[in-house]
Amino acid sequence: MDHSSIEAAERETFEEIGYRIDLSNERPFFAINFEEGFDDYYLVEREIDIESLTLQYEEVQKVK
Template sequence: MELWNLYDKDRVLTKETMVRGDEMKKDTYHLVVHVVIINSENQMLIQQRQWDKIGAPGLWDITVGGSVLAGETSQEGASREISEELGIELDLNQRPHLSVTFDHGYDDIYIVNQEVELDSLKIPNDEVLDTKWASIDEIYEMIDNKSFINYRKSLIQLLFDMRYSYGDKND
């Protein structure tokens, strides 16, 4: 059973929790994290979701994503997710590069510049079927042919653009 902390509309932590899969109470939100790894060749590490996943089975996705568990910080949740999904140990002692709101929550996105050997990853596993490095154009093509989760291409571009900065101009 996965337990989530609940937040209010201003992203203030409440004293309430909920069980994953239960219906969200009105005006409550939960926290999701994503970690994006980009290598020196300007390629993003992407993963193919297992076929039995409830959301977007079999589709390719950005490096890692998942819900933060009750009692975890955003950074702790992101570190746990990358360990669970790919077997990579990262200490994300940083702020998220961006936060996006969605209907039922907040999504913190971390961008990490790092080389990763694909054969060192602990896949396949319960969540991830496969991984590969992909350029932005390859990801766009995958979005177009519906083999990648239907992110806005502008978000993918922003992730590549922000790899060395926190929203400020990178000269």
């Protein structure tokens, strides 16, 4: 199944810290291209209550 980098970033943000983010109006801050693909990097700033986050311990130990 093929997913856009926006869909993947939104999904992973929710899975790893429990925050639903809408990146539909964002563009990648930068991209790295490889012979067989690419990585998009999104840098976004949001005011959120970090106490309300649910961290996936295997992936994230700390947020600030």
